Amino acid sequence: MSSRKLNVGVIGFGMSAQVFHCPLIASSAHLNLHMVVERRTDKSRELYxxxxxxxxxxxxxxxxxxxxVVITTPNESHFVLAKAAIEAGKHVIVExxxxxxxxxxxxxxxxxxERKVVLGVYQNRRWDGDFLTVRQIIDAGLVGRVVEFESHFDRFRNFxxxxxxxxxxxxGSGMxxxxxxxLIDQALVLFGRPTSVLALVENQRQIPGxxxxxxxxxxxRFSSGVKCVLRSSMLARASPVLRYQLRGMNGTYLKHHLDPQEDQLKAGLVPAGSTAAAFGVEPEERWGTLNADVAGVHVVGKVETCQGRYLEFYDNVAKTILSGEREGLIVTAWQAADVIRVIELAKKSSEEGGKAIEF
Known part of the structure; x- marks a missing residue:
């Protein structure tokens, strides 16, 4: 793999670029934040x-x-901008x-x-510490055969x-x-493509604006028999919020609270330098709990949450480009296409009164 740094151009400098992309790009040993498209200000240059x-x-x-090229603009513009970047011969990451x-x-x-360029999508939540923990629990068989996975990503914004x-x-707007x-990407990572999609999609706030x-x-639903329940609401004020419930034949893993990396990035912490060791680390009081029979022993207690690793997304992108081996990309465009297809089927199912639609 080449030792040179890749020059990165970021299109857009809103919240997504400022919080999630530019700090990680600047933290990577393989990337150089070279240029940012800003229509009116020079805020990116003030920070970098x-x-x-x-x-x-x-x-x-x-x-x-x-x-x-990293695209962080509003959703409706992603296709046109990504196509233009690919046709210009650039590797591309799309928010x-x-x-x-x-x-x-x-x-x-x-x-x-066709153009032999790397095209990926910023599904950073694959590197949430709690999701990494769920994957470990499943892989280790700690709850036995998985029968149900419930995943929440809630907010409270009543305006x-x-x-x-x-x-x-x-x-492309909406929750x-x-x-x-x-939520969909994580479910597909764990269990593959679903066999059917059933959904209710609503506007509950009913407020002006x-x-x-x-x-x-x-x-x-999946061919393995697993059922996934994915839930999100802007009117979830309960604290702590439920994040995951993993049920298996031998027990349950229950997790509350959201991964800390987003809040850390907003506070100016980055996964490099003096803050690297603490970045993505969840305090013990937020760890999930396991109640399961493991190797004939009934185990009840906390499970240490894995350290979150958002930087691995961009390090993987960089290493894939520098090595010239496109098959090494972890989050691929074809996987992301499956996510969008599930969204389309969820909308269709809701419009048809919650009817299950084959994938």
Whole structure:
């Protein structure tokens, strides 16, 4: 693998770029935050003085030396921007949700294969510490054969943010595309493609300024017999919020609280330098609990949460590009296309009164 750093160009400098992408790119030993597209300000250069500012996407795509383009703009623009970047010969990472339709997702995945560029989607929640812990528990067989997996990603926001694009009723908006992308991706990582999708997608707040879906329940069924219940609401004020419930023939794993990495990034901590050791570490009082028969012993107690590792997403992208071995990419465009297809089927199921739809 080459030892050089890849030059990264980021399109957009809103919350997603500022909190999730740029701090991780700047923390990676394999990446250089080279250019950011900002329409009106130079905020990125204030935070990252060595970074260049471009006013248009075209300027970034024409700039010499850009290896990887990261798209952090509103959801409806992902397809057009990603296609332009691929056609310019760039490797591309797209903020989730990948695209608005699965047809768009498949078109981009096929185009990236044709042009032999890396195309991935920012499904960082695969590196949540609690999700890594769930994977370990399943792999170790600690709850026996899994029969049900319940996953929540809830918020409490009983108002509409003024002028926020996420609150506008446009293609790709709403909780199903936003937090639903994470929940669905995690379920597919654990259990593969579902056999059926059943869902109820609603606007529960019924407040002026927004008509987006702000609540959903999705039930996925798999050929293994596993049932997944995926739940998200903007009106979940209970504390602590339920995150996971994993049920098996031998017992249950129960987890509350959200992974700490988002809050750490918002507070200015990064997975590099003096804060690296503490980044992604969850305090003991937030660990999940296991109640199960393990090797003939009834075990009841806390399970230490794995350290979260968001930086691994970008390190994997960089190593895949530098090695020239595209099959090493962990989060692929084709996987992301399956996520968008589940979203489409969830919407269809809800529109048909909660009817189960074959995948």
């Amino acid at each position: 003085p060595a970074t260049q500012v471009a006013r248009t996407t075209e300027e970034l795509l024409e700039a010499p030396g850009i290896d990887l 989730k949700p990948f695209t608005v339709t699965s047809a768009q997702a498949k078109e981009l995945a096929a185009l990236a294969d 509409a943010k003024p002028n926020a694009w996420r609150e506008k009723d446009v293609p 199903l595309y936003d937090l639903g992308s994470h 927004t008509t987006i879906d702000d609540d959903f329940t999705i039930i996925l």
